[in-house]
Amino acid sequence: MEDKLILKLTNFYKVFADNNRLRILFLLSEGKYKVSDITSHLNISQSAVSHQLQLLRQLDLVRVERVGKEIYYTLADHHINIILDYGLMHIKEKDDE
Amino acid sequence: MEDKLILKLTNFYKVFADNNRLRILFLLSEGKYKVSDITSHLNISQSAVSHQLQLLRQLDLVRVERVGKEIYYTLADHHINIILDYGLMHIKEKDDE
DNA sequence: ACAATATATGAACATGTATTCATATAAGGA
């Protein structure tokens, strides 16, 4: 097993290993939201949301669209949805703890 | 989407979001290894390996078997293998970066 | 041009967690 590949996998998992980030992703999996919507829906500060969105942008996980003063975010592609769904499915099927 | 469920998912991802831990898991996916084998194969200190193994034990991801002075580790069940494989498959199919 | 609103961003700070260091425990051999 090549270490380089495992490192990539590590980094993949890291993206989803933060609760607020994951909550944002799941919210976005339901549609298009502007930043203020995200902060109010999830009770995360505006700054924290923006920082997470910046990271998600850098990783190309979200798509950005400006409408006037507001900026809307959506998931970048259907692939992300599949990942989220797969994760959920996996958690649900084992009722540990 | 229930926050509690997402939190569980976060914790699931966290397990795999560390490089050395993941390398240990992939090594164990190939068979049974004692601690000293793991440290030499992966170039991680004995202590670091033991700490990671402790964590993996607590999460029931590995199975322990003592033979004399040595202690052998294996993955707890086939399910873990499937998770690892799925992750790899996912990484391989997208050639980002 | 100015004020108000929405979002982004850099730096400081807080926190979680992985590693190291020192040492403990357990087993086997002399």
Added chain:
DNA sequence: TCCTTATATGAATACATGTTCATATATTGT
């Protein structure tokens, strides 16, 4: 029993990263 080897473990340390705080930028309305 004493010594050696294998592994575990607690505490200290190092480090990565998420949040906050203060402020910048961008857009709209007046």
